[in-house]
Amino acid sequence: MTVGQSAQHGPRWPGTVELNPIIATVTPFTRDHAVDTGALREYLGFLHRAGVPALFVNGTTGEFASLTVAERKKTLEHTRDQWPGHLIAHVGASAYGDAIDLLDHAHHHADAVAAIAPYFFAGPPDNGLHDYFGMLLARTELPMLLYNFPRHTQTPISPALLGTLAAEYPMLAGIKDSGGALDVTRAFTSTGLAVFSGSDSVATRVRELGVQGIVSGGGNPVPELPVRIAAALRTADEDAAARWQAVFDECRTLRHDSGLSDISFVKAALAERIPGFPVGVRSPLVTASDAESADIRTHLRHKVLPRILEGLQ
Structure with missing residues (x-):
């Protein structure tokens, strides 16, 4: 969900309204594993109509780590061409030069x-992370979120580091926290x-937690x-x-119980909403x-979608 008020130190997000949801998009592929721009167009239309x-x-939901820099640029360009709303581009990369290239393109x-x-x-030291993010923040012309996902990176972003960077770089607007520890999420708000949570489970608790909202991958279907x-x-x-x-929690349980990766589940579920996805x-x-x-x-069609499309029974 997007912020509708200025952060204390960072810039205001343009064109946003308090509590509106942010969806973390998937990247559809053709049978030969190329980015499927036709399916992307249909999918973006589905999200817009919703x-x-x-x-x-x-x-992460967009499989960025499996995409080349050129594919990430292509996906962003096609999304921008089709999407009338607010668009946040993830530009992070393991190679600093790739991150700079993606940032300039964004x-x-x-x-x-x-x-x-x-x-x-x-596990690099905080001063190394400070230098890395500082190089990006000094270069960006757009508001920037840091993205904390230590399960994948093995490198947690600490609240102390976020605060230090905020004092030095005015384009730092906040953080997307997918770490899953609510005490850390609360510390980021200080x-x-x-602060945006990456957990669908806290969608109704954003005010209690003091965060601006959620960024949802599981909400795609x-x-x-x-x-x-x-x-x-x-x-x-x-x-x-x-x-x-x-109802959202029921979808989360179905996703967990499937034994699939979140991304594989979400794409399979999207095929129920978008014919041929x-x-x-x-x-x-x-x-x-x-x-x-x-x-x-089958589960979506008979147990979830009737409540979404016709109202709760």
Whole structure:
């Protein structure tokens, strides 16, 4: 969900409204594993019709680590061509030169950027991370989020580092926290910057946690749910928010119980909402089998979508 007020130190996010959801997009592939721009267009239209106002492109859900720099640029360009709303481009990379290249490119196509800690270099000292992020923050012309996902990078971003960078670099707007530890999420809020949780489970708790909202990958096949939760929170309808969160939690449980990676599950589920949507993922991820896809789609069709499309029973 996007911030609707200025962070204490960072810049205001352009064109955003408090509590609106951010969807972390997937990257559809053709049968020969190229980026499928036709499927991307249909998918973006689906998200727009569901009322999603903001996207996080080329993030973990988008399989950015399996994309070349050229493919990440192509995906961003096609998304910008088709997307009328707010667009955050993830530009983080293990190689500093690649991150700079992606950042410079994003200046022409995005409203804001985000950068994950460099991966493979597990556990670098904070002063090394300070130098890395400082080089990006000194160069960016767009508001920037740091992206904390230590399960994948093995490099946590500390609240202390975020605060230090905030005092030095005015283009640092906040952080996307996918670490999963709510005490750390709360500590990030003490910096005065915008904080976005990567967990769908806290969609109704954003005010309690003091965060601006969530960035949802799991919401891709059911984007109406984070949109309706946000709308209920804005009107202080806590009962409605809780009911929609319960449906969202059911989707999270189905995703967890499937045994698939989150990305493989989300793509299989999207095929129920978008006819012909390609479910393939790039290695080392494994695409859902036909049987697994059928089970996911059947559950959505009979147990989840009726409540989304017709109202809670």
